[in-house]
Amino acid sequence: MKRLFYNGKIASLDSNNTFYEAIGIKDSKIIFLGLDTEAQATKSEYDERIDLHGKTVVPGFNDSHIHLLNTGYAMTMLNLDPFNSIENIIDGTLAFIKTHAFSSEMWLLGRGWNQDKLKEKRYPTRADLDRISHTIPIIFTRACGHIAVCNTVALNTIGMNSLDTHDENINTDKGLFQEDALNALYAAVPSPSKDEIKDMILKASNALLKQGVTSVQSDDLCCMPDRDYEKVLQAYHELNHEKKLPVRVYQQCLFFEESDFEAFAKKHYRTGQGDAFFKIGPVKLLLDGSLGARTALLREPYSDDLLNSGIACFEQNELNRLIQRTQHYGFQVAAHCIGDKAMDMFVEALKNVPSFNKEADHRHGIVHAQVMTPDIIRSMSDLHLLAYIQPIFLDYDLHIVDNRLSHRANNAYAFKTMLESNIKLCFGTDAPVVDYNPFENIYTAVVRKDLNNQPETPYLITECLTVNEALKAYTLNGAYSAFEELYKGTLELGKLADFVIIDQDIFSIDPIEIKNISILMTVLDGQIAYEQI
CATH class of the missing domain: 3.10.310.70 (Diaminopimelate Epimerase; Chain A, domain 1)
Structure with missing residues (x-):
């Protein structure tokens, strides 16, 4: 099947930030990018021609940290x-x-x-x-x-x-x-069956397609009450084998105990195993809690709870040993760290691995990376760590961060500083913690305000990102974090035809309006996966 989309504003997000007027696809791949006049010469070769009516096209969104199954469960x-x-x-x-x-x-x-x-x-x-x-x-x-x-x-x-x-x-x-x-x-709650899990995955995935999300990096394995990761994997594999998996999934494999991870590794699961629709991704480690619950692990006590510095999910020696085991088996690692002390522990654990080579292409990362310090940013840059961030958290957190952290809030959510320190930012939502709408996420990254356009002065205005930077964090960088940037994340010849058509020009509208953008069409693997009626 060959389709030509023409008369549009197509943002490739390639290294030159090239814009095109037409995009041609054959089956799952992009075969043409150019001007409408160039497309006219070959338009008869296409089975279907779709007039974009001047609308903007961007690559499909990649939610770099979400709980897809838990979203369906919720x-x-x-x-x-x-x-x-x-x-x-x-x-x-x-x-x-x-x-x-x-x-x-x-x-x-x-x-x-x-x-x-x-x-x-x-x-x-x-x-x-x-x-x-x-x-x-x-x-x-x-x-x-x-x-x-x-x-x-x-x-x-x-x-x-x-x-x-x-x-x-x-x-x-x-x-x-x-x-x-x-x-x-x-543990006492009855666990959903495999078929119920499949239904949850489908329901959540189809909801994501309506928001233009074509790829996810999802933490699912132990989210059901029985924590039966084999049942979850079987549900995914069956959907994929049946060609019913609606979005591309890179599985962030969370384990609470070292013994559970060892059992998983000894079954020969490894980062990168799978195909274009389902792959085993990094080992996910939970190092602390959340800022709102005051369980994020801090170097110093909470400013509004002076007897509390948060919760450490591991002792340092336990974490050191677990990180060493992940590297023994060659896994990528994504560590949930919201507090500065949690990030200290992860950095120390990596440095403690005798064979760790910071110049190797490991693509380890920190999920959330909220309570930052200049020295943590330097360490992340030096170790080439990714930052899986959720700008939409600012909608709530900017109202509590000063009370929770006092002066430390001046270094929190340091998106621009991290970017300028050569740290790759990968956007996600952490749904169902918050909604999976990518435009609310981009809006908060660009304007640094809550969804009610408050406060009047953006929170730490020097940390605002540009629209282009935010879009790349939601597309290309997400692909990079999954070792997939060579075939998705931008609109280029030979890459996968995953893209979305939106109802407003995100590059020219008032940034305050970004959160109100809607998806007109989602194209995934060359097929129209969602179309607004």
């Missing part, structure tokens, strides 16, 4: 984000139960609460959830995914006496669990 849960108080959560959940015929054999799962957005300015508690039901087990997870609260029924189902009473990450009186203690909470 779509089956009660969405708690719209509720602005604990009372609203209680009333809304009672209404939800009435309309969904819940029984005591069913678990009620919800996600999306954020104490800073609630009228009471506190976490929901076990007592709050007990007001909803004394018979249905309930778990409500914070938007960040690093803290959850449950009711008494859920605690009893788990077995309260089986919990480690000395674990600082568990507060049974309040029904609160955080970080690695969440595994004990979720």
Whole structure:
């Protein structure tokens, strides 16, 4: 099948930032780029010709850090984000139960609460959830995914006496669990079947296509309650074999225990295994929590919680050993680090590997990289580490960062500084933590304001990116982080025909309007995967 798209503004995002008027594709590849007058000479060779009516075309977006399966899983849960108080959560959940015929054999799962957005300015508690039901087990997870609260029924189902009473990450009186203690909470929840997992992947992927996302780097393996990564991999492989996988997936393989990683590696899984639609990517390591929950690991205590410096998911010697094992097997590594201390630990662990060669093409990276310091930026640049960042986090974080960090906020979310230090920025959303809309992400990177256009003066205005820089972080750099820049990420001859047509010219409109851009069409692998009606 040959298609010609003409009469458009086609941004290649190549090294010369070339614009074209027409793009021709054959099957899955780009075979022509040029002017409309040049395309006219061969237009009869195409099976279909599509008039772009002057609209802008950019490469398909690559969400470099997302939880695709968990996004689909969250779509089956009660969405708690719209509720602005604990009372609203209680009333809304009672209404939800009435309309969904819940029984005591069913678990009620919800996600999306954020104490800073609630009228009471506190976490929901076990007592709050007990007001909803004394018979249905309930778990409500914070938007960040690093803290959850449950009711008494859920605690009893788990077995309260089986919990480690000395674990600082568990507060049974309040029904609160955080970080690695969440595994004990979720273990009692019935896990979706393989077919249900496939449905979740499909539902989330099709939603992403409507936003122009054609590639994802997704952390999925241990996100189901049973943490059965083989079942998740089988679901992906079946969808791929059946040619039903809607987006390209580079799997970020999260493991909580060294023994689980060793078992995975001994089954001969390796970074880069797979094809153009599904590949094994880096080992994902979780080193700390989140800023909003005050579990991100800091060098110094939180300015609004002076007895708390966050949570370390590993001791330094444990992390050193685990990083050495990943390098023994030749894996790429992507480390979740929000706090400066967490990033210190990752850098030290890499340097501790006897065979580590910073000039090798390893493409290790730090996921989030929020609480930056000049010395961390220098280390990232020196070690050629990638930065998997989520500018959209500023929508919420710019309202809390000064209280959480005080003077340290002056170095936070240092996108431009990292870019000028030759650190490759790779944009992602971390969905379902936030929405997967790429234009909200680009908007916050360019204007450094929340989605309500506040504050009047951009937060750390010198860290604003240009539209072109933001687009490359969402396309080419995402491809680079997956060792795929030679065949996707830009619109060039011979590359994959993954691109999107948008309703406004992102290069010329007022940057404030970027967040309102819509997708008119998504082309993936040369096929029209989504078209706005």
